[in-house]
Amino acid sequence: MSDAHESHSTELVAADEPIANPGLPEHTWRPTDVDPAKERRAEIQVSVLFMLSAVCTVLFCVSYFVFDIKDNWSTVGGLGASTVALGLSLAGALLFVGIGIIQWARKLMGDHEIVEMRHSAGSNESERASALADLATGIEETGIARRPLVRNTLLGSLALLGVPMILGLRDLGPLPGDKLYHTIWGEGTDEHPMRIVRDGIWTPILASDLEVGDLVNCQPDALMNPERYGIDPSEVEGTNAQIVKSKASLILHRMNPADIKPGVDAEGNSRANWDVNGIVAYSKICTHVGCPISLNERTTHHLLCPCHQSTFDLSDSGKVVFGPAGRPLPQLPITVDDEGYLVAQRDFDEPVGPSFWERDYYER
Structure with a gap:
C-alpha cells in the first residue's frame, strides 16, 4: 500500500x-x-x-x-x-x-x-x-x-x-334539524292539494296534455301562490324561495302504464297508485352529489345525470342502473284534482338529494 x-x-x-x-x-x-x-x-x-x-x-x-x-x-x-x-x-x-x-x-x-x-x-x-x-x-x-x-x-x-x-x-351554517326530510310538497290541504306547475312559466299541468315520452321540469304552485295553501309568503321569498325550489324540483315523465314496475314505499305498501295513467313524478336532484337531472332516454325511460353519468330507471322506482349514485331517485306520489290538474298526494317519503349519515334506506 x-x-x-x-x-x-x-x-x-x-x-x-x-x-x-x-x-x-x-x-x-x-x-x-x-x-x-x-x-x-x-x-x-x-x-x-x-x-x-x-x-x-x-x-x-x-x-x-x-x-x-x-x-x-x-x-x-x-x-x-x-x-x-x-x-x-x-x-x-x-x-x-x-x-x-x-x-x-x-x-x-x-x-x-x-x-x-x-x-x-x-x-x-x-x-x-x-x-x-x-x-x-x-x-x-x-x-x-x-x-x-x-x-x-x-x-x-x-x-x-x-x-x-x-x-x-x-x-x-345553521343546523338543518329535520328540514332535509321534508319539502313544500307536503304543505297542501284537502281543499287545495299542491298543484304541479311548469318550471319557469308556472302554469298548472293537465294530465291529458302530456303525451307518452314527454319529460317536464316542474315546481310546486306554492312558490307563486303561497296563500292558496295557507303558507306565509315570507317562507317562499328571497333566499328561502331558492332553498324551497332546490328541494322541491321535480320531473314528470309519461310512459305506457304497462311499462311501470311499481315498487314499495317506506312502509312496504305498493306504489301502484303513485302514477296517473303512466305519468310518474321524481325528484330532479341526483342522489350522488345533488346535480339537477334532465337527460332522458325516451325508449328506455332512463334518466341520466350530466355530472357523473348516474343513470336512473323511471319505470322501476327510479332505481340506479349505472354510475356512482347509491340511492334511487325519490318518487313523489301524484294524482289529479277535480279540474284534472296534476297534484301531489303528499310529500316524498324519503329525503331528496345526496346521502347523509342519518339517512335511512329501504329496498323497493
Missing part, C-alpha cells in the same frame, strides 16, 4: 471520531440550573402561561355565545364586538401556550452540547437502541415526568384549544 493511500485511510479513520476540543467556549450554566429557587420560579411562570392560555380559550367560548355577530359597537378599525372578542381571546390562547413552551425550553429543559456521529447507511440494532436511549434521555431532560404542574397545565391548555375549533363548526 502506498504512503499516500495509508495517509488517506488514516484521515478517514480520524474523521470517524469526534474532535476533542472543537473550539467552543466553556459552557455557562443558566441560573435555573444552579439555583433551585429560580428553577421553581421558572416552573411556576411556565405553568401560569399555560393557565392563561386556558383562560383565553374559555373566554373565546364565552364570547362566542355572549356577543351577537350583529353587535357593531365602535372599536378600533370599526370591528364589531364579536370579531374583537373572538380574535383577541383566540390570539391570547395561542400566544400564551407558545410563550410557555419557549420559556420551558429556555429555562428548564436540558442545556448541554450533544455530539452525534453521522452515518451513511441504515442504522444497525445497537445504533437503534442507542437512538431510543437518546430519546428517553431527551424526554427525561424536558422534566415532563418530574414536573407534573408544567405537564398538566400544558395538556390542559392544549386540550381546551380544541374547543374553539369545534365551536367554529357551527358557523358553517
Whole structure:
C-alpha cells in the first residue's frame, strides 16, 4: 500500500471520531440550573402561561355565545364586538401556550452540547437502541415526568384549544334539524292539494296534455301562490324561495302504464297508485352529489345525470342502473284534482338529494 493511500485511510479513520476540543467556549450554566429557587420560579411562570392560555380559550367560548355577530359597537378599525372578542381571546390562547413552551425550553429543559456521529447507511440494532436511549434521555431532560404542574397545565391548555375549533363548526351554517326530510310538497290541504306547475312559466299541468315520452321540469304552485295553501309568503321569498325550489324540483315523465314496475314505499305498501295513467313524478336532484337531472332516454325511460353519468330507471322506482349514485331517485306520489290538474298526494317519503349519515334506506 502506498504512503499516500495509508495517509488517506488514516484521515478517514480520524474523521470517524469526534474532535476533542472543537473550539467552543466553556459552557455557562443558566441560573435555573444552579439555583433551585429560580428553577421553581421558572416552573411556576411556565405553568401560569399555560393557565392563561386556558383562560383565553374559555373566554373565546364565552364570547362566542355572549356577543351577537350583529353587535357593531365602535372599536378600533370599526370591528364589531364579536370579531374583537373572538380574535383577541383566540390570539391570547395561542400566544400564551407558545410563550410557555419557549420559556420551558429556555429555562428548564436540558442545556448541554450533544455530539452525534453521522452515518451513511441504515442504522444497525445497537445504533437503534442507542437512538431510543437518546430519546428517553431527551424526554427525561424536558422534566415532563418530574414536573407534573408544567405537564398538566400544558395538556390542559392544549386540550381546551380544541374547543374553539369545534365551536367554529357551527358557523358553517345553521343546523338543518329535520328540514332535509321534508319539502313544500307536503304543505297542501284537502281543499287545495299542491298543484304541479311548469318550471319557469308556472302554469298548472293537465294530465291529458302530456303525451307518452314527454319529460317536464316542474315546481310546486306554492312558490307563486303561497296563500292558496295557507303558507306565509315570507317562507317562499328571497333566499328561502331558492332553498324551497332546490328541494322541491321535480320531473314528470309519461310512459305506457304497462311499462311501470311499481315498487314499495317506506312502509312496504305498493306504489301502484303513485302514477296517473303512466305519468310518474321524481325528484330532479341526483342522489350522488345533488346535480339537477334532465337527460332522458325516451325508449328506455332512463334518466341520466350530466355530472357523473348516474343513470336512473323511471319505470322501476327510479332505481340506479349505472354510475356512482347509491340511492334511487325519490318518487313523489301524484294524482289529479277535480279540474284534472296534476297534484301531489303528499310529500316524498324519503329525503331528496345526496346521502347523509342519518339517512335511512329501504329496498323497493
